[in-house]
Amino acid sequence: MDKLVIKGGRPLVGRIQVSGAKNATLPVMAATLLTRGRNRLLNVPNLRDVRTMGELLATLGAKVNQRGNKVFIDTSDALGHEAPYDLVKTMRASVVTLGPLVAKAGLARVSLPGGCAIGERPIDQHLKGLEAMGCKIELDDGYVVAKANRLKGADITMDLVTVTGTENLMMAAVLAKGTTVIRNAAREPEVVDLAQALIAAGADITGAGTSTIQVKGVGELRPLDHRVMSDRIEAGTFMVAAGITRGELTLVDAPLEHLTAVVGKLKEAGLRFQNTPKGVMVSARRAPKPVSIITGPYPGFPTDLQAQVMALLTLSNGSSMIQETIFENRMMHVGELRRLGARIELTGSTAVVGGVRRLSGARVMATDLRASACLVLAGLAAEGETHISRVYHLDRGYERIDQKLSAAGAAIRRKKDK
Ligand code: EPZ
Numbered sequence: 001m002d003k004l005v006i007k008g009g010r011p012l013v014g015r016i017q018v019s020g021a022k023n024a025t026l027p028v029m030a031a032t033l034l035t036r037g038r039n040r041l042l043n044v045p046n047l048r049d050v051r052t053m054g055e056l057l058a059t060l061g062a063k064v065n066q067r068g069n070k071v072f073i074d075t076s077d078a079l080g081h082e083a084p085y086d087l088v089k090t091m092r093a094s095v096v097t098l099g100p101l102v103a104k105a106g107l108a109r110v111s112l113p114g115g116c117a118i119g120e121r122p123i124d125q126h127l128k129g130l131e132a133m134g135c136k137i138e139l140d141d142g143y144v145v146a147k148a149n150r151l152k153g154a155d156i157t158m159d160l161v162t163v164t165g166t167e168n169l170m171m172a173a174v175l176a177k178g179t180t181v182i183r184n185a186a187r188e189p190e191v192v193d194l195a196q197a198l199i200a201a202g203a204d205i206t207g208a209g210t211s212t213i214q215v216k217g218v219g220e221l222r223p224l225d226h227r228v229m230s231d232r233i234e235a236g237t238f239m240v241a242a243g244i245t246r247g248e249l250t251l252v253d254a255p256l257e258h259l260t261a262v263v264g265k266l267k268e269a270g271l272r273f274q275n276t277p278k279g280v281m282v283s284a285r286r287a288p289k290p291v292s293i294i295t296g297p298y299p300g301f302p303t304d305l306q307a308q309v310m311a312l313l314t315l316s317n318g319s320s321m322i323q324e325t326i327f328e329n330r331m332m333h334v335g336e337l338r339r340l341g342a343r344i345e346l347t348g349s350t351a352v353v354g355g356v357r358r359l360s361g362a363r364v365m366a367t368d369l370r371a372s373a374c375l376v377l378a379g380l381a382a383e384g385e386t387h388i389s390r391v392y393h394l395d396r397g398y399e400r401i402d403q404k405l406s407a408a409g410a411a412i413r414r415k416k417d418k
Contacts, residue, residue, distance in 0.1 A: 006376065007361075011248070012248075013409055015279070016408055018234055018235045019043075019045040023233070023304075024229050025044050025050055026096060027096045028193065030096040030097045031198060034104050035201065038073075038223050040072055040073075047399055052094075053091065054066060056087045060081070061079040078105075083109070088112075096167055097110060098146060099169060102146040110143065118329055118368050119330065126169070132154040155181045156182050159184075166185045167186075170195065176215070180214070180215045181215075186298065187209055188297075189209070189229060192209040193226075195208030196208075202221050204217075238254075239282045240305075240308045242283055244312045250276060250278050250279045251280050253279065260299060262309075269312065270286065271284045292322075294322075294325060295323065296326070306330065307333045307371050310353060311333075313355070321350065329349075333367070336365060362382075369393050373401075375388045
């Protein structure tokens with residue numbers, strides 16, 4: 001296993017390219033199962049999770065070929081229908097193969113993802129929606145077995161907002177007989193990106209990005225040919241990097257239109273934003289001001305940036321409140337931040353972050369993808385050296401983050417963790 005060693009206290013200055021969005025790439029890759037032909041995806045980030053999804057599609061009989069940030073997925077041959085446990089357990093987003101498989105092949109056998117570090121993460125909403133569309137669902141030996149001759153359109157109201165639940169049902173509805181309405185749908189930009197990829201291939205979808213999505217079933221789809229949107233979470237992570245190191249970073253291809261809640265809070269904390277011909281320049285000259293944050297479904301403050309902004313606020317000149325409302329156990333970075341000298345009081349999923357003048361480097365451990373990003377950010381600001389173990393979490397969702405940061409002046413190196 002690798003670890004990252006960071007020598008903190010250096011302001012980051014320079015330009016960073018924002019990569020394609022992991023959480024748009026994964027459902028769009030799964031959507032190729034709705035087609036029979038040669039699909040082409042551009043601006044795909046080179047990530048562990050993308051490779052895992054590629055392996056999963058290959059297990060199902062697709063031919064997957066990733067060249068740089070292009071991915072070619074040939075689904076011409078009849079495909080299998082089983083997403084095996086050993087792949088699904090490493091990446092719960094594999095569950096988004098369920099809808100496309102049962103829509104195209106009439107049968108899907110997908111391992112239940114099981115919980116993960118940040119929460120139990122059930123898929124009851126995915127299954128409830130598929131049953132409403134006439135799918136027979138059984139649980140067998142830890143697998144969901146979904147069968148349907150042909151899915152039929154249904155009017156579905158989700159009990160709660162779920163991103164991959166919305167994506168699974170939208171994909172299932174594309175080839176169903178009749179019209180499907182998904183109410184209380186997730187409005188995340190990644191849902192819109194998936195809809196755009198499907199519409200370009202012949203799907204009839206309206207309302208993506210709103211809480212009511214309508215899908216009129218079509219006979220078949222053409223192969224996908226789609227350029228994945230920029231990663232708003234990666235961009236937000238680098239905005240915090242500029243703020244926490246009191247540097248000046250120009251972010252190329254940052255999707256500002258998808259980050260209004262985040263930019264609003266970072267401006268409130270005193271970070272400066274300037275549009276330049278090369279991209280948005282984010283800078284800070286002094287300690288951040290305290291702010292209060294409550295995470296929520298889009299367009300609210302994204303849970304995937306909660307840990308990163310907490311790192312910034314540990315160095316604020318006051319006391320901030322951060323409330324996590326999406327996942328029941330997404331505060332594991334608090335214990336690790338305390339090891340770096342942060343002052344944080346935690347009650348359930350609400351943290352009160354008392355600002356300190358400085359953090360001190362220490363050995364810390366990444367527990368999940370975004371917590372590991374939080375520790376990198378804190379390490380960039382902490383005095384002395386910070387050793388972050390289990391960085392495989394980081395590699396799931398950030399393309400070459402250590403190289404991107406060191407190109408902007410960070411003293412960060414990857415080492416074997418004995
Ligand atoms: C997506 O996960 C993202 N992953 C997550 O990003 C992100 O944190 C999350 O949406 C929320 O924005 C991908 O898109 C691949 P949910 P998802 O279903 O779809 C509960 C990252 O770091 N729920 O919107 O799995 C669930 O337990 C990852 O990139 C049910 O109860 O999240 C959670 O509390 C982490 N029943 C809440 O809803 C269901 O059937 C929101 O989950 C489905 C969800």
